[in-house]
Amino acid sequence: MKPPIGRDTRLCMSLSARPGNAGSRLHNRLYELLELDYVYKSFSTTDLPAAIGGIRALGIRGCAISMPFKEAVIPMLDGLEGSARAIDSVNTIVNDDGVLTGYNTDFVAVRDLLASRAIDPATPFLLRGSGGMAKAVVAALRDLGFAHGTIVARNREAGQGLADLYGYGWREDLPDTGAAMLINVTPLGMEGPQCDSLAFPQDMVATCDVAFDVVALPAETPFIRAADAQGKSVISGAEVIVMQAVEQFVLYTGIRPDPAAIVEAAAFAHGPALAERIKAVIGASSGAV
Structure with a gap:
């Protein structure tokens, strides 16, 4: 059973001009399925530097970055992973004890x-x-x-x-x-x-x-x-957002969900039709579902 939210619960979040519910539903469903003491919440902001400072100051474990912040956020980070540096675009921030690193799981x-x-x-x-x-x-x-x-x-x-x-x-x-x-x-x-x-x-x-x-x-x-x-x-x-979210999940938790959990979370967040497409994608990339 997933632990109840408490002082040791780790928070992950997203920043977007137009926050939606799908990312929160997918991440939180995976936390539930894997019984992890995490919670995920989406946000918007008109003050990006303050929001990034909050991630660092409050120990927020990870943050998904969407339009229009993917390039603007780069100067506020401590470092970039290889693909984010090469592309010059960030869609994921990982916080390791106050050190913020940018990644690009869209790629x-x-x-x-x-x-x-x-x-x-x-x-x-x-x-x-x-x-x-x-x-x-x-x-x-x-x-x-x-x-x-x-x-x-x-x-x-x-x-x-x-x-x-x-x-x-x-x-x-x-x-x-x-x-x-x-x-x-x-x-x-x-x-x-x-x-x-x-x-x-x-x-x-x-x-x-x-x-x-x-x-x-x-x-x-x-x-x-x-x-x-x-x-x-x-x-x-929607397929892109599910697949990139899985890579974010791995970065935040250190755990790669099994294919069945990914498909179930995709169905919970987006419906059965998309879940079937995700199932086909995972099968093509991993050889089995």
Whole structure:
């Protein structure tokens, strides 16, 4: 049985512009299943330095970092793990006795999800976005050997810089034709003012083979719904958020949950449909569930 919350309970948290419940539900369900004396809570902030200072001062064990803080948080940390340093983007903070280290578990999650689909690295891609999450996705694509891609970003400095770093093309606006793999790493389709926005035109969706949207809320964005309806292979942001959260869980607790616990926690946090997708991903990456 999980111990009751007390003075020895370790707190983990998340910082996001738009806090949700899914991360809290997944982490807390894993704590319950593994009987760990931890609790997880999501927060937002308008004072990032004070929030990071609070993590250090209060001994908060770990913190997930979401938009728009993934790059802004870096100067406030004591060090970066290799992937976070290479990507220049942090989505996870681990607190070891007041020493804050930044990690990037988005990179691991995206790499594993792409690998689980067995997509040919010769597949050309078109990616919209140039922020912190885009850096993780592009790094994962390069790590898997994808050689033909274009970054679409209106921010010339960020977009062209990201493309040049990994040897891809850059353009300011969408081209007239799409690519075999379309990847959205912008807020288009996210809950809020842009919830009805389609990340790529319908004609591009119709001609692609793979649709990948990192937006997690909702799990099925207009882009994912359009691709799913046409029988495309899809990777959703909800899948990314589960897989990266598992890697965060390992960093915070030192324990890797067994596949059955991951699937059960995913079902608890996101529903049975997503849990089945996670089950397939774990099976592809580990050989069994």
